[in-house]
Amino acid sequence: MKYNRRRFVKTVAAGVGGAFLLPARGADASVWRFFTNADARLVDAITEQIIPADQDPGARDAGVINFIDKQLAGRLRRHRQAYRDGLIGVDETSRAMFGREFVVLAPEQQTEVLKALESGKAKGETWRKQSSAAFFRLIRDHTMAGFYGGPQHGGNRGYASYKMLGLDYPQIIGQNRYRRRS
Amino acid sequence: MALKPVNAVVVGAGAGGGVVAKELSEAGLSVALLERGGWTTFEQHGHDELISQRVTILGNAFGPDDERHRRVVSAGAGKWRTVLPSEGGYGNNAACVGSGTVSYGAMAWRFMEKDFRMRSTYGAVAGSTLEDWPISYAELEPFYEKAEWEIGVAGDMKANPFSPPQRRPYPMPPFPLNREGEMLQAAAKKLGFHPFPVPMLRNSVPYGGRPACIKCRYCVGFACEVNAKCGTHNTVIPTAIATGNCDVRTHCVAKEVAVDDRGFARGVSYFDANDREQFQPADLVVAAASATETARLLLNSKSKLFPTGAGNRSDWVGRNLQGHAYAGAWGLFEQETFDDVGAGATIAIMDFNHGNPGLAGGAMLANEFIRLPYLFSGRRPPGAPTWGKAHKDFQRQFYRRSIGVQGPVQEIPVFDARVEVDPEVKDHWGIPVARISGSRHPHDIEIGRFTSSKAELWLKEAGAIQTWTTVPGLGVSGGQHQAGTCRMGNDPKTSVTNKHGQLHDIPNIFVADGSLHVTNGGFNPVLTIMALGYWVGDYIRKNWKGPKSFRS
Ligand SMILES: Cc1cc2nc3c(=O)[nH]c(=O)nc-3n(C[C@H](O)[C@H](O)[C@H](O)COP(=O)(O)OP(=O)(O)OC[C@H]3O[C@@H](n4cnc5c(N)ncnc54)[C@H](O)[C@@H]3O)c2cc1C
Ligand code: SF4
Numbered sequence: 070m071k072y073n074r075r076r077f078v079k080t081v082a083a084g085v086g087g088a089f090l091l092p093a094r095g096a097d098a099s100v101w102r103f104f105t106n107a108d109a110r111l112v113d114a115i116t117e118q119i120i121p122a123d124q125d126p127g128a129r130d131a132g133v134i135n136f137i138d139k140q141l142a143g144r145l146r147r148h149r150q151a152y153r154d155g156l157i158g159v160d161e162t163s164r165a166m167f168g169r170e171f172v173v174l175a176p177e178q179q180t181e182v183l184k185a186l187e188s189g190k191a192k193g194e195t196w197r198k199q200s201s202a203a204f205f206r207l208i209r210d211h212t213m214a215g216f217y218g219g220p221q222h223g224g225n226r227g228y229a230s231y232k233m234l235g236l237d238y239p240q241i242i243g244q245n246r247y248r249r250r251s
Numbered sequence: 252m253a254l255k256p257v258n259a260v261v262v263g264a265g266a267g268g269g270v271v272a273k274e275l276s277e278a279g280l281s282v283a284l285l286e287r288g289g290w291t292t293f294e295q296h297g298h299d300e301l302i303s304q305r306v307t308i309l310g311n312a313f314g315p316d317d318e319r320h321r322r323v324v325s326a327g328a329g330k331w332r333t334v335l336p337s338e339g340g341y342g343n344n345a346a347c348v349g350s351g352t353v354s355y356g357a358m359a360w361r362f363m364e365k366d367f368r369m370r371s372t373y374g375a376v377a378g379s380t381l382e383d384w385p386i387s388y389a390e391l392e393p394f395y396e397k398a399e400w401e402i403g404v405a406g407d408m409k410a411n412p413f414s415p416p417q418r419r420p421y422p423m424p425p426f427p428l429n430r431e432g433e434m435l436q437a438a439a440k441k442l443g444f445h446p447f448p449v450p451m452l453r454n455s456v457p458y459g460g461r462p463a464c465i466k467c468r469y470c471v472g473f474a475c476e477v478n479a480k481c482g483t484h485n486t487v488i489p490t491a492i493a494t495g496n497c498d499v500r501t502h503c504v505a506k507e508v509a510v511d512d513r514g515f516a517r518g519v520s521y522f523d524a525n526d527r528e529q530f531q532p533a534d535l536v537v538a539a540a541s542a543t544e545t546a547r548l549l550l551n552s553k554s555k556l557f558p559t560g561a562g563n564r565s566d567w568v569g570r571n572l573q574g575h576a577y578a579g580a581w582g583l584f585e586q587e588t589f590d591d592v593g594a595g596a597t598i599a600i601m602d603f604n605h606g607n608p609g610l611a612g613g614a615m616l617a618n619e620f621i622r623l624p625y626l627f628s629g630r631r632p633p634g635a636p637t638w639g640k641a642h643k644d645f646q647r648q649f650y651r652r653s654i655g656v657q658g659p660v661q662e663i664p665v666f667d668a669r670v671e672v673d674p675e676v677k678d679h680w681g682i683p684v685a686r687i688s689g690s691r692h693p694h695d696i697e698i699g700r701f702t703s704s705k706a707e708l709w710l711k712e713a714g715a716i717q718t719w720t721t722v723p724g725l726g727v728s729g730g731q732h733q734a735g736t737c738r739m740g741n742d743p744k745t746s747v748t749n750k751h752g753q754l755h756d757i758p759n760i761f762v763a764d765g766s767l768h769v770t771n772g773g774f775n776p777v778l779t780i781m782a783l784g785y786w787v788g789d790y791i792r793k794n795w796k797g798p799k800s801f802r803s
Contacts, residue, residue, distance in 0.1 A: 119638040125647070144309045147335075180639065209638050214308050217625035218301040222309065230624055233643075234650045236468075236591075 102142035103149065109134055111156050112208070114172045118179050119212040126229040128212055136215030136224030137208075148207060154195050155204035161193030162186060162201065253518075256532040257281040257498075258798065259791075260519045261539055262505040262548060265350030266777050267764035267784040268539030269483025269491075270398070274788025275537075276496035280795060283531055284491070285503040285521055288314040288347035291484070293474045300623045304345055304354035305472030307337040308625075312473070313354050314346030319679030322543075324727060325688035333676055342574070342687060342729035344541055348501060349484025351731065352777065356471035356596060356620050357452040357480055359404040360774035361395045361782075363415050364388040365605050366661065369770045373611035379663045379692050380571055381611070384769045385741045385750035388415055391782050394789070398781040401490075403458045403481035406450030413445065413601035423455045426464070430590040431618045431654045432597035438713035444600045449617050452778070453594070454479040459486060470594030471620045483781075503529075506682050508536050508561055508760060510554035515802050516561075516760045522680045534798040535759040535791070539784070542572065542733035542766045546670040547685040549737065549747075549760075562737065562747045562754040562762075569670035573735040573771045574728040576691055578699030579616065579657030580707035581630060582715025589651035595621035603705050604661075604773045611694060614658030614702045614773040616709070624650065632719045654713065656706035657721075659732060660699045661773040663692040668728050670736050690725040699723060732776050737766035752787035759801035763787040 099105050104112060116128035116137070128134075141149055163171040163182050171182060185191040189202035196204075215224030225231070228238035257280075261272045264286035272284040296302050296312040303312050310317060317335040324340050326332045334341045344351045365372045367384040375381065396419050398404075405423035408414035425448035428436060432448075439446040453464045453475075464479040478485060491497035502524035509517045509530070518532035538545040546569035550560035562568050599617035607613045622630065627650055631637055635645065668689030676684050703720035710718050739762075740746025743755035752767055754760045765771075765780050767787075772779060794800060 120643060121640055123640060123643065125643065127643075140309065183638075210308070212638075213628040214301055214625055217623075217628060218309075219299050221299070222301060233647060234624055236624070 101138045104138050104141075108152075108156055109138065110172050111159065112137060114179060115159065115183065115208060116212045116215070118176070118183055119209050120216050125233040128216055130226070131216050131224055131229040132226040133212050133215035133224045136218070136222055137211050139223040140211070145211070151199060151204060151207055154198050155208065158191070158193045158195035158201060158204065159186065161195055162191040165192035253530045253532055256518070256534075257283045258534045259283070259537060260285060260531050260533040261537040262519060263350070263538070263540035263544070263764065264348045264483065264488060264499060265345070265539060265541060265764065266352050266483055266780045267787075268537065269349065269352070269488045270781050270784025271537050271539060271763045271788045271791075272497050273487035273491040274785060274792060276491045276494040278792040278795060280496065282491065282497040283533070284488070284497055284499045285505050285519065285531075286348050286499065286501050287504045288345070288350075289501045291347045291349070291353050291474055293476045296473070298469045298473060300625050303472035304351070306623070306626055307343075310337045311343060311345070315343070320346075321676055321678055321684045323673040323676050323684060323686040331673075331686065340727070342543060342727070342733060344731050344733065347484075348488060348499065349482040350541070352452070352482030353474050353480075353484055354472055355452075355480075355482070355777065356594060356775070358596065358617070358775045359399065359406065359450040359452045359778045360615065360772070360776075361415055361417070362388065362772035362774060362779050363413070363601070363604055366770060366772040367391075369612065369661075372605070376611050376663050376692070376694060378665065379694070380666045380745075381663055382738075382740065382745070382769050385739055385746075386786070391779075391786060392416070392418065394782040394785040395778060397785045398778055402452060402483070402486045402781060403454060404450050404452055404778070405455035407448060408450070409447075411445055411447040411601060413604065421450060423458055426451060426453070426455050426597055428597045429592040429595065431588050431595070434588065434713045435598050435618055435654070435656070435709065438709055439598075439600060442709065442712050444602050444709065446598050446600050449596050449599045451594075452481040454481065461485065467593045468591055468621050469623070504680055504682070505540065505548055506551065506680065508538070508548065508552040510552060510557060510561055510757060512555050514554075514556045514757055516757055526680065535761065535801050537761045537763050537787070538737075538766075539762070539764040541764055542736045543670050543685050543687070543729060545762055545764055545766045546736040547672055547683075550670075550672045551683060557756060561760055562756050564756050565744050567738060567745065567747050569736050570666050570668075571664040571735040571738055572668045572670055572687065572689065572729050572733065573662045573664055573768065574730045574732045575659030575771065575775075576662055576695040576699050576723045576728075577657055578614065578660050578703040578706075578720070578722045579655060580703050580710055580718055580720045581632075581653060581655045582707075582710030582713065583632075583649050583717045584652045584654065584714060585716055586714075587651050588654050591621075593621055595619060603658075603702050607698070607701055610698050610701055611663060612661040612698055612773060614660040614698070616656050616658040616702060616706050619655035619657055622653075622655070630655075632717060654710060654715070656709055658702050658706065659773060659775055660695055660702060662728060662771055663694045664735055664770060665689055665692050687727055687729060689727065691723075691728050693725065696722060696725065732765075732771065734765035734768035734771045734776055737762045738769050739767045740769065751790040752783065753790075753801070758803070761787055761791065
């Protein structure tokens with residue numbers, strides 16, 4: 070049976086306690102448009118640090134990984150190389166700091182790695198090509214866009230962020246909701 | 252193969268071009284209006300924050316597209332980089348029928364009398380080509396009025412003692428203040444400022460056959476879902492078409508103005524919607540492609556007599572590129588400031604446009620348009636965390652409890668802030684692209700520091716619990732408020748056109764867009780560009796005596 074992408078994405082979204090399930094066919098048959106399954110696990114972990122779940126959904130629940138993957142296969146195609154290199158760099162820094170790859174670190178350690186990236190002083194060969202700060206800004210920005218942009222782009226599932234901000238969604242079109250004020 | 256001749260080709264169906272096309276076709280001239288973009292609808296992008304004309308992370312909603320367009324921008328130290336239209340640095344406005352007027356915030360400012368006499372008011376500023384306009388406010392005033400009535404402005408200047416004289420009031424009543432506006436109004440009065448409602452190119456009541464604004468959350472950056480925003484696409488351009496004299500040709504990209512060996516324009520070559528090159532013969536040409544693209548078009552229009560481009564004998568085409576150094580402040584509040592009443596910007600002051608001690612100018616200050624959630628994720632006090640739980644806490648606490656007050660600092664023109672054509676990089680059609688370089692004048696930053704301190708004071712008085720200012724750095728100018736690249740003036744050695752927008756060198760080529768601005772005011776520029784469209788159009792109409800009119 071070929072694993073259906075939509076089902077997989079749902080599975081990821083439902084991922085209990087943040088556990089990231091792999092598709093049945095193993096690591097090399099990617100269910101993503103751009104990412105390998107390993108990439109996706111890493112990006113998912115990074116973005117969940119950038120917007121963590123608390124009383125409101127975080128990046129994982131809102132499907133930010135799906136947004137980034139979809140856009141890297143589309144309008145943000147030009148950033149593919151930055152991601153390819155950047156993801157290698159994140160694990161290099163992670164190993165240099167804690168001896169293990171990023172996805173298996175404790176959340177506090179993951180935060181430390183991302184802070185190192187943000188400072189531009191992260192350790193890792195790859196950061197000679199692009200600064201770690203530039204890659205961090207890129208993925209942070211894409212995480213924000215995925216979390217706050219419209220669901221049609223793959224993220225903000227169920228208008229999670231709009232609910233968090235108390236904004237009605239989708240806005241009622243063509244109706245004068247504000248007549249009371251004039 | 253040449254097309255059937257017309258009296259006038261207008262390049263660009265934006266703010267200036269839309270107005271000129273209407274003025275000329277109404278006067279009976281046959282007009283071909285070339286626009287590189289197409290007609291737009293609200294449904295194309297709806298309320299998509301990520302593809303708008305303000306946030307462009309996934310592309311520009313209303314053009315130009317990233318596939319076919321490029322610019323080259325100075326990266327300092329003699330290096331250049333190629334940028335796409337949706338990337339910062341490109342300095343985009345828009346590319347569609349109506350251009351920026353489809354998706355703008357629609358603030359409708361007249362410049363002040365002193366804005367036309369900057370040199371006389373402030374004297375020479377070192378490192379600047381600061382100059383007076385060759386026309387006065389009084390000369391342009393009737394044309395402001397025409398723009399306000401034909402395109403539609405809602406406002407009321409009664410409470411503003413700094414307003415330049417206005418013979419006739421606006422055709423529509425002002426928009427009421429939103430919650431931010433009410434808070435700022437009370438604070439301004441305590442401080443002795445003179446607040447008044449922002450004049451808007453939006454229908455506060457039904458006008459021009461279109462409905463009233465429903466004050467939605469999405470205005471700046473978006474097309475209007477109920478067609479209550481007034482641009483050239485839903486006013487003057489339809490009027491031009493209705494005359495039967497104006498042929499709007501969309502998806503047509505002008506390449507160059509052909510200039511004959513006697514030094515007169517013969518017409519315009521362009522690529523049509525199928526990328527086929529066409530030649531449109533014309534008696535006169537109006538360049539209204541925006542400050543960056545008009546300069547590029549003229550520089551690309553090389554001829555025997557003018558080998559460095561049309562109108563460029565004195566090397567002034569593309570010079571003095573200006574925009575606005577936006578400066579202001581943000582404040583965080585304990586009580587809710589957000590009432591979801593769009594467009595958001597409702598209140599302004601003009602107390603600090605002129606007369607600021609030791610400064611050559613200033614800026615109008617107004618509260619900001621509604622910040623959508625993604626945009627707001629980038630608004631943080633200096634040093635505050637931008638991610639993690641702290642990010643979420645900030646969004647939850649302050650999305651509905653913040654006010655921004657900003658203003659467009661009138662830039663002091665710099666000769667070396669300029670648009671050239673790149674010697675190598677070409678667009679999809681093989682046309683050399685615009686190359687932008689130079690930086691703002693340091694004085695702009697000084698003015699920005701001053702006006703932003705006033706914005707901060709205002710927010711504090713309104714009860715902000717925390718405030719911070721934002722002042723831009725030096726860096727390339729231009730952008731949404733681009734202007735100045737084909738300065739009008741009386742001296743052909745220090746300007747590109749005469750006071751009627753007519754090239755000093757080639758009398759049957761006119762310019763009618765932001766390029767003409769000698770200085771760019773401490774205000775958003777579009778109403779002035781529209782007024783200049785009427786001004787230039789009026790001159791052409793009055794002097795039109797048939798095909799040979801401007802060939803001597
Ligand atoms: C999001 C946004 C908000 C704004 N808010 C405000 C505001 O509140 N108040 C305000 O005053 N201003 C505002 N502006 C700015 C305003 O829209 C511009 O100042 C104004 O449109 C510039 O007028 P213009 O005639 O100089 O050029 P444009 O209006 O840009 O017109 C130029 C036209 O020429 C076309 N063109 C260019 N090159 C070619 C070519 N080679 N061939 C064919 N066609 C060509 C372009 O596609 C474009 O349609 C805003 C702009 C944006 C994008
Ligand atoms: S605020 Fe009014 S004019 Fe602006 S888009 Fe919404 S309805 Fe249209």
